[in-house]
Amino acid sequence: MNRKRLGRSGIVVSDICLGTMTFGNQADEATAFAIMDKAVEAGIDFLDAAEMYPVPPDAKYIGATEEIIGRWMQARGNRDSIILATKVAGPSHQWIRPPLRGGKTALDRHHIVRAVEGSLKKLQTDYIDLYQTHWPDHGFGYEETLTALDELVTSGKVRAIGCSNETSWGLTKSLWTSDLCGIARYETIQNNFSLNNRRFEDELAQVCRKEEVSLIPYSPLAGGVLTGKYQNGAFPEGARFSNYKAAGKRQQVMVNRFVNERSLASTAAFAEIAAEAGMDLTTLATAWSKQHDFVASTIIGVTTAEQLDPILAAVDVTLAPEVLAKIDAVSKDILYPMG
Numbered sequence: 001m002n003r004k005r006l007g008r009s010g011i012v013v014s015d016i017c018l019g020t021m022t023f024g025n026q027a028d029e030a031t032a033f034a035i036m037d038k039a040v041e042a043g044i045d046f047l048d049a050a051e052m053y054p055v056p057p058d059a060k061y062i063g064a065t066e067e068i069i070g071r072w073m074q075a076r077g078n079r080d081s082i083i084l085a086t087k088v089a090g091p092s093h094q095w096i097r098p099p100l101r102g103g104k105t106a107l108d109r110h111h112i113v114r115a116v117e118g119s120l121k122k123l124q125t126d127y128i129d130l131y132q133t134h135w136p137d138h139g140f141g142y143e144e145t146l147t148a149l150d151e152l153v154t155s156g157k158v159r160a161i162g163c164s165n166e167t168s169w170g171l172t173k174s175l176w177t178s179d180l181c182g183i184a185r186y187e188t189i190q191n192n193f194s195l196n197n198r199r200f201e202d203e204l205a206q207v208c209r210k211e212e213v214s215l216i217p218y219s220p221l222a223g224g225v226l227t228g229k230y231q232n233g234a235f236p237e238g239a240r241f242s243n244y245k246a247a248g249k250r251q252q253v254m255v256n257r258f259v260n261e262r263s264l265a266s267t268a269a270f271a272e273i274a275a276e277a278g279m280d281l282t283t284l285a286t287a288w289s290k291q292h293d294f295v296a297s298t299i300i301g302v303t304t305a306e307q308l309d310p311i312l313a314a315v316d317v318t319l320a321p322e323v324l325a326k327i328d329a330v331s332k333d334i335l336y337p338m339g
Helices: 029-041 064-076 109-123 142-155 168-181 204-211 222-227 240-245 249-258 261-276 281-290 305-312 321-333
Strands: 003-005 012-014 016-019 046-048 083-088 128-133 158-164 186-190 298-300
Touching (some): 029 064, 064 083, 064 109, 083 109, 109 128, 109 142, 128 142, 128 186, 142 158, 142 168, 158 168, 168 186, 222 249, 222 261, 222 281, 240 249, 261 281, 281 298, 281 305
Parallel strands (some): 016 046, 046 083, 083 128, 128 158, 158 186
Antiparallel strands (some): 003 012
């Protein structure tokens, strides 16, 4: 397992990160333990969680993911060997309303302190390696958010900070604020990035390169679409977007964004490239994601331990220039399949 540094921090992580948003919902505790055990045995030492996981957020089980991770670390006695990331929810701009703190989540000092105290308790630890803002709040001053996060770093509760679902303006503004105030800066950004969604390369990649901020991309398999399981009109029972089809408006919007004529066409083309290269499509998508200079660690998510196999097959894969050229040709022909 290769390892890379998170931004300019002292934290070095495996270049594959285990996402945990299914733990406590799609994956019960026993399954989650098996997934984490198998991941760690394969060399993954980086876990990513959030205070509002599992998803979709539901008051019935919100926070269950962190609780499961906490019990697992206690049972295994491996806290210091794990690089643990989690997130404070933030406002989420009406897209998701986390059933936390009365649904009035924000990125002021009050909410950040309440959130980190809750996460530390659920995770049964006294420090978090990487603490991230889950959603930005462009209508609120970055000074208070970053000052509150800086206080967590100074106190030893957090080692480094990062952001998620951030824009080029927001990341640049935050870095400028940190420089101006002489406080901790975002070392990482966690955004959607995959073969089917390459928008990060348009502007944010340049910010990351110039400012030495690491991308830790989520959804490298495009919500499972890049496994090929939704091809030819299929919606397998128990799959995320199969469940979302019968859910609320937000989930249905996500189905249309991830599973549409253009995304399925690009997926079919990528599947042909993977077959020609002698690998599973999941392996190709994972290898492609982590083969970027601005990416530190690619976040993968599964609901069973067996689903890790084609992902772990990408550990030692470096895609050849001719394979990358074929991928680029598909992306140019089917531009922005997820919109």
